Amino acid sequence: MPISKDISLDLQERVGSAAESKTPLQLIGGNSKEFLGRVPAGEPLMVNAHKGIVDYSPSELVVTARAGTTVSELQNLLAEENQVLGFEPPEFQGQATLGGTLATNLSGPARPWRGSIRDAVLGVRLINGLGEHLRFGGVVMKNVAGYDLSRFQAGAFGTLGIVTEISLKVAPKPAAEQTVCLARDQVSALDLMTKLQNKPVPLSGLLWIDGILYIRFSGAEAAVQSAAKRIGGERLMDKEATEFWMSVREFTHPFFSGPQPLWRYSVKSSCADFDKTPVLIDWGGGLRWTREAASMEPMRQFTEAGNGQVSCYRGGDRQGEVFQPLPPGLMRLHQRLKHAVDPLQLFNPGRLYADL
């Protein structure tokens, strides 16, 4: 069991005094994702000491943990019960916390089939800009009372308050997993990805890089075997496969290193006209990574039509916008919602957008 410590009263106090002095706060968990989002500003507030498992009922498929709990600790605990976090979040050398994972809504290669952390969230506790410790959602699979302010935290980069506690739906660990590789050029790989995703096969990964299509199946042993056999291709040994998918999930794959800014396109999986190089295609076509020394304006042209969105994941100009800018109407709504939760603009100002 990870160490357990509740510092929520401290945190509430800190927010209270920040409100009094109108001092913006920079929320820091494991500090593993400082590079993400716009440049952090405000007085640092460490929230990672607020940690520990509040409740874990394996037969309910639900775990509730304080936000400072690291993803690694949580995964280890779940593994004892043969369960996993279905959304495969990066652990960043054991530094990533649950709170930071929710704030950034980062998911691994299985995301199209098993959802994101946003999809797994059942409830949160949250300290708002008034220093109130609130509770939204719960520990049950279905809960539609009130607005869904728990999933709403996903990807908000901590601008909507300090999430102190998160209840998540967990998944049984797949009984079997197998990865096969096929040599394919980009066009035919995308085509095959589309075809495969339109078939009821137990996919959990579809990734293309450097002329090779990696296909991962997860589920019941017999189903995985049979699906892999139908595809053919070369089977990766289990260790090799685990390492490969881990390298994508943890951004340690060589593709992600290098001096140029790293761009992340979340797009319609069947988009065929994506012409940027180099490219790593994940999520069956739904996620495309590229490196390019460019600014947001030219990079966002591809997603203007609503087929997806782009963000500058790492590097580049982090004083400017790093997430695809919002149309004015949406930005206005964001500002009003921010104001509704954090009227004094205390939390992570400007981390998500300059005007937020």
Place this chain on the structure above:
Amino acid sequence: MKTDLHPRYQNTTLGAEAETILRSCVHCGFCNATCPTYQELSDERDGPRGRIYLIKQILETDQATARTELHLDRCLTCRACEATCPSGVEYGRLLDIGRGVIATKTKRKLRERCFRWCLKQVLPRRTLMVWLVRLARWLQPLMPAALQRKIPAGQKPGVLPVKQHSRRMLLLQGCVQAAATPNTNAAARRVLDRLGITLLEIREVGCCGAVGYHLADHGDGKYWMRRNIDAWWPLVEQGVEAIVVAASGCGAMLQDYGRIFRDDPNYAEKAAGISHLIKDLSCVIGAENLHGLALDTSKKLAVHCPCSLQHAMGEVESLEKLLKRAGFDLARVAEKHLCCGSAGTYSLLQPTMSQTLLDRKVQALTQDTPDLIVTANIGCQLHLASGTEVPVLHWIELLDQTSH
């Protein structure tokens, strides 16, 4: 659903029946999903749930105007809703009650009243219809194209069988069908003859009563019903296997005689006896061995199962099953549960909606390029024929034609 009937309807047979039906409705709205008019108009008042609510209002306030009447008029009485309703609401019956009551509250425009009167006078009278159809065919070249399409093509009934079998059934001669497509009953008699069954037609039996009854003139409807019961009863007493109906619209009405007359001391028993014997032609033939018919099954058929057959008589599959068993290739058909828009006199009284539904139905029937469209009710047959180039037949003609 909570009800609070107006004193005028409390402690009346009609009120009690209506209340029982109203109370069984739980307002879930499933019915709207299969209601043709709701699908087209998307207005709560033009779906069964809304109409039930309007009828409830009439019976609770004892008031209603033409505004309510419009929405009751728009109902096709296809009863698709009844098949969908999990609570078992007898919507068709409630609507008949509602239409009867509202007829006493509102006064239709003179033109409308005249038209309805004419329909009630003309349609049920076979001989008059025969002459009218002939006259219309004669005048056809002079008519506008839209009207021309509505006139049924001429038909010769062909030779009737003479052999008397030991198995005997009665056949409803009917009114509109007998005049417009006389070959339907003739074909039925020939096919059943080959299957060893004699069909008897009684001249005195006429319209089933549906025309008047569904135009909210229950007295007129019952007049025809009593006539038929009286004409059939002696033969029923002698013993017949069934009363066969080739037009399911009439079949549905005949099956309802028992309920309509259940409080009539003179007719209750006879009416129930008759209703019990009513069978659609597809069910009668479906129960026989078809091997002897040597059918030509080369044509691809799109089957339109009339609402009266699938929803009112509850025979959703009898016709398709029979045709499949006979060896026919059936075309893919969408929205099988939706009405074609004919619905008895509806096509004449609500021409716009009727035409919209016809277009939708023709589209659904022809998407898989059938050679022929077959159906089991005269109203649907004529209506469909007016909206498509694909020939439309009563299915029995197919069993008759191809077996030569």
Place this chain on the structure above:
Amino acid sequence: MANLKLQLLTELLKILPEAGIIQDEETLRPYECDGLSIYTEMPLMVVLPDSVEQVQKIIRLCSRLETPIVPRGAGTGLSAGAMPHREGVVVSLAKFNRILSIDADARQARVQPGVRNLAISEAAQEYGLYYAPDPSSQIACSIGGNVAENSGGVHCLKYGLTVHNILALEVVTAEGDILRIGNQGYDSCGFDLLSLYIGSEGLLGIVTEITVKLLPVPETTKVVMATFDRVEKAGDAVKQIIAEGIIPAGLEMMDRLAINAAEDFVHAGYPRDTAAMLLCEIDGMAEEVDEHIARVSAVFNKEKAGCIRVAADENERQRLWKGRKAAFPAIGRISPDYYCMDGTIPRSQLTKVLTTIQSLSDIYQLRVANVFHAGDGNLHPLILFDANVAGELEKTEEFGGKILELCVDAGGCITGEHGVGVEKLLQMPYQFDPASLEQFQRVKLACDPQRILNPGKGIPQLKHCQEYRSLSQASVGRHADK
């Protein structure tokens, strides 16, 4: 009011054809309630727009005149979420009933909000795809209503709720602006507005277009039915299946009353003489399904199920489900009225909560039929009553309130998928503390500063909460004493 109505009407006639405006009291009546017919209110008028521009203009007009707007879909909701406002306009989205496009390669469809849930899967069928969330009313309920309520269904145990299956929305705000939220990809930059809008019960905007995710139709689907002589045994079997690491596509329970009512309608071959029945559906590749069905059957055996039957073919499977899906309205066959509750509890509490409901049923002298999503702990106790008997509705409401509080006490919530609407406002303070309710109100104001969208629903006004509390205190035991 008459003046306001006249002014509204004059202005509305500039936006809509006359046939799209209903304002005579006589035929407005069918709009006075939705699927929960015990709560009624007559609106000023009902409008039936069929374009986004019309919706936009109507909202701007109502905003100018500060007139409440109540959005309405198919009117099948069970929390009175579409009950009209006395001084407001009902905006029916029923004419928005077109499927705009199906992108089979991307497995998504753009649809209008009035499209029936089932119609999407029917249209996607030719591509081997379907839309997963399937509320029991899916034959009739609209996808717009599903979005408003974040509807679930029998298959959401494996495939998630509406919120997990929507990619994008077009929303007209309370000020008449048109916003596009979400996109055709999986993630969005900025706040997760989809989460906020889905399940917001028409309080934050009017949805005019929806992009849904489609899934490939599973290769094999099988359902196994098992009967139990005690409800507790069925509850244990549910826990055991999940503990086995199996996520069934659906795991549903029905009790004796519900089984019999549904059987009267569908003739599915449900055994009538049994305390509880489970339907467990497994889908996936053939090999996986066979393996899981065998393991589920073994669990049923271990829990001493009476009869265990795997549906022999697709026909039988469809019939078994049809009975389940029609179970609510089928109750209309055994009782003139029923009141459907929607609490969710942790699975481990199933037996305890069901037993307490039974004892409450004895105290209140009202029968309860249970039909529910056992796999995700979403209970649907149906309280059977007769609205024509004076006082029985009030007694039923009080009993219902008790059940919801029981669910909260057990660690659950007052509504799993039907929404709060008007119906559960009273229980909101039981689940949420005042500060959280206040936070909801501030979010509401951020989206709808004039509070013209569906006022009086979903979130109680704080000043009312105190009244509610004292009210419900006063009524404690009032009926229990009888």
